Amino acid sequence: MNFKKKVLSVSLSSLMTLSAVTAVALPVGAVGNGPSAGNGQVTTSNLHTYESLVSYLETQDAKQERLALEVIGETVNGRDIYLAKYMSNPKNPTILFLTQQHGNEQLTTEGALEFIKHLGTNKTKGILENVNILIIPMLNADGAMGDVNFPLDDYLAKGDRHLTRANANGIDLNREHDKKTDSMQVEVKALHENVFAKYDIDYMIDIHHQGTLSETDGELVSGSILYPTNANVKPEVLEASKKLGAVVYNSIESTGWGHIGRYDGGSGENIGRNGAAVRYDIATLLFEMRGMSDHNIESVALGQKSNGYLVKQTVTTLDAAVRAIADDSIETADASFWDTLPTQYNRPGIESDE
Numbered sequence: 001m002n003f004k005k006k007v008l009s010v011s012l013s014s015l016m017t018l019s020a021v022t023a024v025a026l027p028v029g030a031v032g033n034g035p036s037a038g039n040g041q042v043t044t045s046n047l048h049t050y051e052s053l054v055s056y057l058e059t060q061d062a063k064q065e066r067l068a069l070e071v072i073g074e075t076v077n078g079r080d081i082y083l084a085k086y087m088s089n090p091k092n093p094t095i096l097f098l099t100q101q102h103g104n105e106q107l108t109t110e111g112a113l114e115f116i117k118h119l120g121t122n123k124t125k126g127i128l129e130n131v132n133i134l135i136i137p138m139l140n141a142d143g144a145m146g147d148v149n150f151p152l153d154d155y156l157a158k159g160d161r162h163l164t165r166a167n168a169n170g171i172d173l174n175r176e177h178d179k180k181t182d183s184m185q186v187e188v189k190a191l192h193e194n195v196f197a198k199y200d201i202d203y204m205i206d207i208h209h210q211g212t213l214s215e216t217d218g219e220l221v222s223g224s225i226l227y228p229t230n231a232n233v234k235p236e237v238l239e240a241s242k243k244l245g246a247v248v249y250n251s252i253e254s255t256g257w258g259h260i261g262r263y264d265g266g267s268g269e270n271i272g273r274n275g276a277a278v279r280y281d282i283a284t285l286l287f288e289m290r291g292m293s294d295h296n297i298e299s300v301a302l303g304q305k306s307n308g309y310l311v312k313q314t315v316t317t318l319d320a321a322v323r324a325i326a327d328d329s330i331e332t333a334d335a336s337f338w339d340t341l342p343t344q345y346n347r348p349g350i351e352s353d354e
Ligand SMILES: [Zn+2]
Pocket: 101, 102, 105, 208, 209, 353, 354
């Protein structure tokens, strides 16, 4: 991996300001105490639709000088796929945040949108001058809107909208990453050709949701993480991935409500976490947050009571990652926690995702 050199010029005050902005992002009490069993009704009415997401991005684009929007391609059913870009300097290191490869995992997208709003405040200038940020919120927009070519009769969410893991063709987009681009589903093809191959990306966090009943040490986790585990990942890419994991782990565990386990994931190159690392030498981290936005299995879908801390968990993750990259502290992050991080245990009936 060729990590880009850059001049360290971020000020401490600007770092502190971003942290302070993040801390007031949600109403008092919204974060709660973290995971607990029983989370209320599964509803999707409080989530952005694809249309309201586009409107939100356009509003932020009009307000934010540093933000640029790019359409990287179309979904199977013709929805434009958006990339939000903060590209201040080509010499800066670049991080990509990817959400909703699986359409039924949306609180990560809600967090990413919240984060975009934060980046629009003038107080984050010291960050944006030292790191380039790419955000794809909702890669699988057809699945997110339940606009798919298969029946959804057994899905749980109340109301007229369902969200599905697969894209409109019923394909799992996170099993496409080892293919030739012409053989990929169009959403993944757009990601590879117009983002992975086009931008010089150093880091990626691929953000998902898992089931609701995973635990370590007898305690439900708020999420689980994993670095690329394919044997063809270069050692320096693996090391950088583990350091990215350390930054995220420390930021979440220090909140008091966050509890992170190690994800028990596969090593195949078809999975984004592995494929992006092998094909493009991108240091990657999978972050599986608790609970899906809709599902046909009751123990997997998450009710709305947990929305607050999971959105907050996403914002905290993105905030910590960009700050550590902007000030180069990621280079000295201690990755040794991986050696003792317990692998999460899934209680019966849980789908593990990725
Ligand atoms: Zn997923």
